[in-house]
Amino acid sequence: MLLWTFMTPLLLTAAHMCRAQGCDEFTDLNIGHSFLGTSLRVRLLLYTRENSSCATLLSHTDFSAYPSFNLSRPTSFIIHGYRPTGSPPVWVHELMALLLLRTDVNVIVVDWNHGAANLNYLKAVENTKQAAENLTAFIERMQDSGANLSSIHMIGVSLGAHMSGFVGANLKGAIGRISALDPAGPQFTDKPPEERLDPDDAQFVDVLHTDIDALGYRKPLGHIDFYANGGTDQPGCPKTILSGGAYFKCDHQRSVLLYLGSLNRTCTIRAFPCDSNTEFLDGKCLSCDQFGADGCPVFGYDVSRWKNVLKKLGQTKAFFTTNAQPPYCRTGYKVEVVVWNTDVHWGYMTIKLHHNGTEAVANVDHKSSEFRKFTETTLFAQFDKDVKDVEKMSVTFSTGNVFKPKYKLRVLRVRLTHLELDKTALCRYDLLLEENKEVMFRPVPCEDADF
Template sequence: MFLWQYLAPFLLITIQICRAQTCEDFTDLDLSHAFIGTSLRIKLLLYTRENATCGILLSHTNPTAHPQFKLSRPTTFVIHGYRPTGSPPNWIHNITDMLLSRDDMNVIVVDWNHGAANVNYMKAVENTHKAADNLTALMKKLQEHGVSLSSVHLIGVSLGAHISGFIGASLNSTIGRITALDPAGPLFTGKPPEDRLDPTDAQFVDVLHTDIDALGFREPLGHIDFYANGGTDQPGCPKTIFSGGSYFKCDHQRSVFLYLDSEEQKCASRAYPCTSYSDYMDGQCLNCDRFGTAGCPVFGYDITKWKDVLLNLGQTKTYFSTNKKSPFCMTNYVVDIVTWNQEIRWGYITIKLHSGSKEAVATIDHKVSKFKKFTQTKLLAQFDKDVPSVKKISLKFTTGNVLKPKYKLRVLRMRLTPIERKERPLCRYDILLPENEEVTFRPIPCEEYNF
C-alpha cells in the first residue's frame, strides 16, 4: 500500500503523457468507401514545430484547450479537395513541413475525407457548404478565445478553395488570407460570387491556376491570379489517356507541388501581368513598373509582400512558365536578334548558356519567329536553370522543314538581357547560323547599354 501511494501519481502522469503524444493520422479510406458514399465528418489535425510529424486531434468546441495550440502564433488551415478514391493526399506532410519551416505557427489540417470521398462528385460539392458551416463555427470559437481572424490563413486545394471562400464570406471578409490552389471548376464555373470563391472572401486572396481546361476554374478569382504555363497542360504531365489516372489529375495536382516549391524557396517564379499567355510568351508583358521597386510579383508563400500594391491595382492576372519537375522555376531573358538576310526567314531558336560545368537551355518554339533584314526580333528566352557568370553561348536555328533546302540565318547582332536581375546584357555580332547546326561563341558586354 505504501509503494502504491508513490507509484499511483507516477502512473497517472505517464498515462497522460502517452495520451498527449498519441498521433492522429489523416483518414485513409479506399475505393469501396467512395462507391458506397461517405457522409461528412471533419477531423482537425494540429501540427506545430513541437509536434511537426505528429498530428494532434483538436476539439471542435474548444480547439484552443490543447497546450500545443498557442494563441500568440498565426494559424494556417490546409483544406484538401475531392478524394474520389478515398486515399489521403500524398502532399499533406510535405505542406505542413514547409509551412512550419517558414514560420512558427499553428498548422491545422482539415481532414474531411469522410465527405470528399465519393464517386459522385455532386455529393462532394454539396458537402463543401456543410464543411464550410462547420469550420465557420470553429473560427468563431477561435475568435471567442482571442484568436484574431486577420492572422488566419486558409490554404484550399480544388474544392477546398471554395470551402475557404464560403468560410470567409460567412465571416464578413475578416479572414486574413486565402490561398487557392487550382480552385475546382466543374459545378462552380458560371456561378455567382456567393456560390464560389471570390476576392471579397478575405482581406487578401491569391490564386494559382494549373488546369483551367478540365478540373480547374478558368476565370480570375482573387486579388492576384497566377496562371502557370497559361493554366493548362503542365510540362511533364501525361498527354494521353493511356497514362492512367495521372492523365486526369497531374495538371490539377501540379498546383500543390508548385506551391511547395515556392515554400521551400528552392527558386523564385516571377510572374508578369498580361492579357494573355500568348502575349506573355511573345515577350510583350515584361514591364513591372506598376509594382514599384519590388518589381513583378513572385508566385508563392511570400506574395503578401505585394499585398498593398495589388489591393490598389484591383484584380491582376499574371503568367509564368515552369520546368517539368522540381525545381520548377525558370530564368528569363530577353533575346534581341537583328539579321541581314536578303529574304525573310522563319524559324525557331535554341539558346544554351554555359558556365564551367553548368548549362542552361531555352528553346523558343511556342510559335515560328519572323526574321527580317535590319529589323529587331524580340523573343522571350526561358532557361531551365540559372547560370550566373555566363562564359559561352550556343545558338541553333531550325525551320522544322524536313523536305526543303537548308537555310542559313545571318545574325548582325544578338543581345541577351536578363529580366530578373540588373546585369549588363551580353552581345555578339556577325554570326552565321547554318540550319540545325549549333554555333558556340564567347559573348561580350553590350556597349550600347546604360544602367
C-alpha cells in the first residue's frame, strides 16, 4: 500500500506527460463497446528505461524505426485478460514500472482490449487463439532480428495466461518463461493441453491460483503452481454478493496484487510444496530438504531461482497464506506443545509475539487440534508480521464450546521455532492455560536436553 501511495503521483504524472508528448496509450473503451462487441485488434506498447513514461506503439513487421527497442535485452510481455467493461487494467502501469525497476528489459504491454471487451465471454475466449497467432508472428520476427527466445518472459493474467501458453506452444516451448496469474477456468477446465496452458509451453512455467472455485483454473498447469490461501477466498475480499462487483472479481484480481508485491520486495512470501492445503495448514509440509540450501521456493518474480530443481521434481504444488492487505507476506513458525492433562483435550490456539511495541498474531484455528498427555502436538503458526527478536509471547487456548465447562490445559512445554531464520528455538515450561484467558510470558532458549 505504501508503494502504491508513492507511485500513484508518478503514474499520474506519466499519464499527463504521455498526453502532452503524444505518447501512445492503452485503448480505453466502455461498457457500450462491450455491449456491441469488439473485433480483435492487437496493439503492442513498448516501454523501456529510456521511455518508461511514454509508450511507443510498435509495428508488427518493421523494427527499424524504434531505436529504443534493443533486441539484445530480455523482453517481458504483459498480457491482460477479459475486459467486460472495456476499461484499461488499473494495474498495468505499475507492473510495467516495477519490471523496469528490477532489470533493464523491453516491456511490451499487449493491448487486445479490442477483442477482450465483449459481454460475450465466449467470443473473448475465441479471440485468444487469433491474438496468440499475431504475437507468435511478432516474436518470430524478433528472433529473425536477433532476439533470443530464452530471454522472453510472458506474464499473462486470466485469459492472458492461456494466450501466453498458445504463443509458447506455437514456438515449441522455446521461450524462457511464462508467469500465469490466476489462469481462467471457464471454457478451459478439463480441456487437453493444446487447448490451454501447460508446462511444455515454455522452458519454465510458474502459476498462481487465487480463485479456483469461480473464475480461475483449479488444477496444476505449470512446473510450479502456487495456491494462495488454498487458491480461494482471499483475505479481505467480500464474502457476500451484497458487495457488488468486488464479490465476483476480488479473489481473481488478487493474483496481480500478490505478483506486484513480489516485484516491489516489500516482503518475501515463502511457499511450501504439499499435496493439499489441508496438509499444509496441518504443518505436515514444513520440510524443504529437497531444495537444498535455498530452502522452499519463494512465490513470484524470483521463483526462477528454483527453476532447475523444480523441473527435475516435475509438477509441484506449493501453498502459502497471506494477510488481507499489503504487505501480504506472513511469517511461519513451528509450535510444538506437550501437555500433561490426564484427559485428551481438543481446541484452538491464538499466539502473539511482542517486540518493542510490535505485536504479531497467529490464529491456529483452521481445525481443532488434539492435545494428549506427553504427546507432542505440532502446530503451524503463521503470523501477520515478522518479529525479529521475541521479547514476550502470549498464548490463548479455546475450545469453541460455549455451553460446556471451561477446560484448563496444563502445558509441560511449548517450543517456538522460526521456519526460515537459523535461530535458537524458544521455550516455556510448566504453563497453565485456562480456556479463553490470555497468558503472557517471556520465552527462554530451549534447553539442549529438551525432550
